[in-house]
Amino acid sequence: MTALESLPVAVIGAGPVGLAAAAHLIQRGLPVKVYEAGQTVGANVRDWSHVRLFSPWEYNTDTAARALLQSHGWQEPSRKAVPTGSDLYEAYLKPLAETPEMASVIETGAKVTAITRQGADKVLGKGRETKPFVLAVSNGNGTTRRDLARAVIDASGTWTTPNPLGAGGIQAEGEAEHADRIAYRIPDVLGPDRATYEGRTTLVVGAGHSAANVLLDLARLAERSPATSIVWATRGANLMRVYGGGRADQLPARGELGSKLKALVDSERITLVAGFSVVRVKTIGDQVVLEGETADGVREVGPVDRIVVTTGQRPDLNLTRELRLDLDPWLESSKALGPLIDPNLHSCGSVPPHGHRELAHPEPGFYTVGIKSYGRAPTFLMLTGYEQARSVVAAIAGDLATADDIHLVLPETGxxxxxxxxxxxxxxxxxxxxxxxxxxxxxxxxxxxxxxxxxxxxxxxxxxxxxxxxxxxxxxxxx
Structure with a gap:
């Protein structure tokens, strides 16, 4: 074993896919170190703990992780039950992280702020594959240390870097000034955030499943408090992706999500403004109004009390600035994945099988897995990330036959x-x-x-x- 091979594989992010990668590394007897910026594993999942997934347990656990848990007496939840984010953390991620094998390699409160090669920025080409990776790790105490790794699996996700309200990819005019009126997450409007939304008018911007969840919760709140009003604005005019295939969807909960949302719009319990691209936020009295572009020219939406922005997320590329990456020019995904997941071309709820070869970069030993591998593409299932992690770990271990034996069949939307x-x-x-x-x-x-x-x-x-x-x-x- 060379000095480089004796170093651990660094896994950035202790969410579902990061922990799956660690479980596969442990299963193969490879040294691993997991870095989690949050104070617990699954920190991003816990941020949307009140949201129910539309995929059942059978799609949300990894094979190596299950094997590790079962070796310690874990009882698997019913595979057909549909968990919430809280369920996913409490029944799967937390006990997985508490196994002795995992607990010894996970460090929470450890934020990786930059990755490079030892003594080589991205310009230097000769012999960089022989140099270990260097991770700058901050523990939140004002100091940064340097850790070495033989390979890096970036499973840090995109949750903490949401897209802005502005349709042009940067903040709309007035967006920063009205930050106290805007939420960029999925607020728990039936729980701790109820007082902020009850009896008020809320505008939800976005046309994905996150928007659907917020809108359905607001509709339930409006049933209890009729003074609650809901407006929904989407950039596109074709809402097929969020409405989905109904009963034709191979994930019934996903099909039901879209069907319920469409029924609320059809019954005018939700006011829909489609084909609206936000360019400006301004104050009118004690409320706000959004100005945007439409096919018929500029129009205004509002006034409203609150805005919930669910326009997706984007990868943090600053982390890997000194690495040689090959990214899709507009999605910022792994380049080979671009044609498979581009929402301008298709949205079917599935993607052809892909693994380490599609996820690799010109930087040897570096891989992006999980939702971050999709860049700005809007849809991702955990099952995809688990298969990515399995293939990538096999490749790092030198088992290319197993790494290339990809099996990924995802439930379609209909x-x-x-x-x-x-x-x-x-x-x-x-x-x-x-x-x-x-x-x-x-x-x-x-x-x-x-x-x-x-x-x-x-x-x-x-x-x-x-x-x-x-x-x-x-x-x-x-x-």
């Missing part, structure tokens, strides 16, 4: 978007039918097929490099 129009999900084949020539590639295999001069959808065609067992159901028309 409807998909090609960026042009909604389509029904196909029952088989990666892309269904041949792709129009003016549609971008839908996966890495498709890109390879196009490069060979083929005009069909590469990952669904018979002569594509994918094996039949690797195909995943996607919509007709090239994902």
């Amino acid at each position: 409807v998909c978007s090609t960026g042009l129009a909604p389509v029904a999900a196909a029952s088989s084949g990666c892309c269904g039918s041949p792709a129009p020539v003016n549609v971008d590639v839908c996966c890495v295999a498709d890109a390879a097929a196009r490069a060979d001069g083929k005009d069909g959808c590469g990952c669904g065609s018979a002569d594509a490099p994918n094996k039949p067992s690797e195909k995943v159901a996607e919509p007709a028309g090239c994902c």
